[in-house]
Amino acid sequence: MAVISLRTLALVVLTAAGSSAANAVTKLVLDPGAPDADRARAKLQKSRGSSDATTIPATNLAYVQYTASIGVGSPATYYNLIVDTGSSNTFVGTGKKTKTSIPTGQEVNVTYGTGYFSGYEYLDQVTIASGFVITNQSIGDALEYADFEGVDGIIGVGPIDFTPGTLYPDVNAEIPTVMNNALEQGLISTEVLGVSFAPADSYSDTNSVLTFGGIDSSLYIGDIAYTPVTATEPAGYYWDVNVTGATYGATTVIPGSYAGIVDTGTTLIYIADNWYSTYQASIPGAHYDSEDTGLIVIPESSVASLKNFTFQIGGAEYVLDPTAQLLPQDQNTAWGGKPGLQYGYIGPLGSNSGEGFDFIIGQKFMERFYAVFDTANERVGFAYTAHTVT
Ligand SMILES: *[C@@H]1O[C@H](CO)[C@@H](O)[C@H](O)[C@H]1NC(C)=O
Numbered sequence: 001m002a003v004i005s006l007r008t009l010a011l012v013v014l015t016a017a018g019s020s021a022a023n024a025v026t027k028l029v030l031d032p033g034a035p036d037a038d039r040a041r042a043k044l045q046k047s048r049g050s051s052d053a054t055t056i057p058a059t060n061l062a063y064v065q066y067t068a069s070i071g072v073g074s075p076a077t078y079y080n081l082i083v084d085t086g087s088s089n090t091f092v093g094t095g096k097k098t099k100t101s102i103p104t105g106q107e108v109n110v111t112y113g114t115g116y117f118s119g120y121e122y123l124d125q126v127t128i129a130s131g132f133v134i135t136n137q138s139i140g141d142a143l144e145y146a147d148f149e150g151v152d153g154i155i156g157v158g159p160i161d162f163t164p165g166t167l168y169p170d171v172n173a174e175i176p177t178v179m180n181n182a183l184e185q186g187l188i189s190t191e192v193l194g195v196s197f198a199p200a201d202s203y204s205d206t207n208s209v210l211t212f213g214g215i216d217s218s219l220y221i222g223d224i225a226y227t228p229v230t231a232t233e234p235a236g237y238y239w240d241v242n243v244t245g246a247t248y249g250a251t252t253v254i255p256g257s258y259a260g261i262v263d264t265g266t267t268l269i270y271i272a273d274n275w276y277s278t279y280q281a282s283i284p285g286a287h288y289d290s291e292d293t294g295l296i297v298i299p300e301s302s303v304a305s306l307k308n309f310t311f312q313i314g315g316a317e318y319v320l321d322p323t324a325q326l327l328p329q330d331q332n333t334a335w336g337g338k339p340g341l342q343y344g345y346i347g348p349l350g351s352n353s354g355e356g357f358d359f360i361i362g363q364k365f366m367e368r369f370y371a372v373f374d375t376a377n378e379r380v381g382f383a384y385t386a387h388t389v390t
Pocket residue numbers: 109110111116117118119
């Protein structure tokens with residue numbers, strides 16, 4: 001559990017982002033199977049290729065989270081679940097168990113930074129898409145949960161290694177994830193998740209897609225550059241990679257090879273505090289707003305002279321140009337920010353470098369680059385997309 005508690009900064013952000021963002025999320029009514037998501041789902045299923053990979057839509061919700069509409073039980077009831085590569089339990093809550101739920105006799109409790117859920121573990125059917133129905137999936141039915149306003153639960157697509165310690169009394173049990181079961185049941189032929197996120201234009205924007213069991217070459221440009229997952233602890237428990245360097249303009253921000261994680265459940269891009277200080281000090285007048293938003297504030301006078309922020313990963317360079325570093329000002333209020341200020345997406349991790357967990361590559365990076373989580377080959381890949389250059 002200590003393993004998981006370092007992450008889910010997105011959920012921290014939801015609350016740390018101040019009352020506006022949190023309230024806005026709470027206000028949002030998420031009907032099971034929202035019509036937009038359903039239409040997008042139908043369209044994508046029609047365009048599914050001949051491979052056994054399945055692509056489904058995902059929604060960028062409140063600018064801070066990605067959800068997918070996932071069916072539970074038979075007949076399926078659809079719920080909006082956070083798609084999280086940083087955790088591995090799947091749960092819905094509260095009291096969402098279905099007629100087809102089979103109790104396992106286990107209690108379940110997962111802690112995510114500020115959030116947690118606890119309840120009972122069931123076996124049930126999980127529908128990812130029509131014709132992609134995982135049977136006998138172990139899922140939690142949350143009796144109690146906190147800090148997941150506006151969503152019905154989580155679909156955990158992280159490594160199975162996170163699951164021991166979440167059940168009681170079988171504290172040492174591993175819980176096969178949806179990806180493990182999909183492979184085992186022949187629904188996918190390789191444990192690969194392709195993630196195509198995009199900057200949101202509205203508060204609930206079904207602008208993204210997930211590919212289970214492969215990658216969708218129509219969603220990226222050029223080649224995917226892969227980097228192996230590293231064994232560096234504690235990042236080694238996550239979808240972790242080494243970044244071999246990073247620069248802001250001509251300034252070195254990350255001075256060598258360091259381990260961190262790639263996490264679809266984290267909103268921002270976090271770098272170790274000492275590296276963040278270098279970045280902030282390179283932008284005249286920039287400061288950190290710990291009060292309202294947890295975001296960097298960049299004076300208007302410095303916006304025009306912002307430079308590229310470039311990560312080096314797996315021998316390739318990933319450029320976040322100035323626009324990719326900035327929160328669109330029409331989203332300030334949703335983040336609890338002040339109108340007219342310019343906020344940014346690169347933030348401090350909360351600890352200095354050298355801890356083996358020195359950055360989080362979150363959604364704001366993946367909105368610019370296609371990401372591939374390849375369990376079979378123990379690697380993560382990135383590629384350029386139509387959203388890379390703004
Ligand atoms: C689940 O974990 C949370 C956070 O650690 C704790 O507050 C809560 O009491 C736990 N619930 C159960 C039923 O163990």
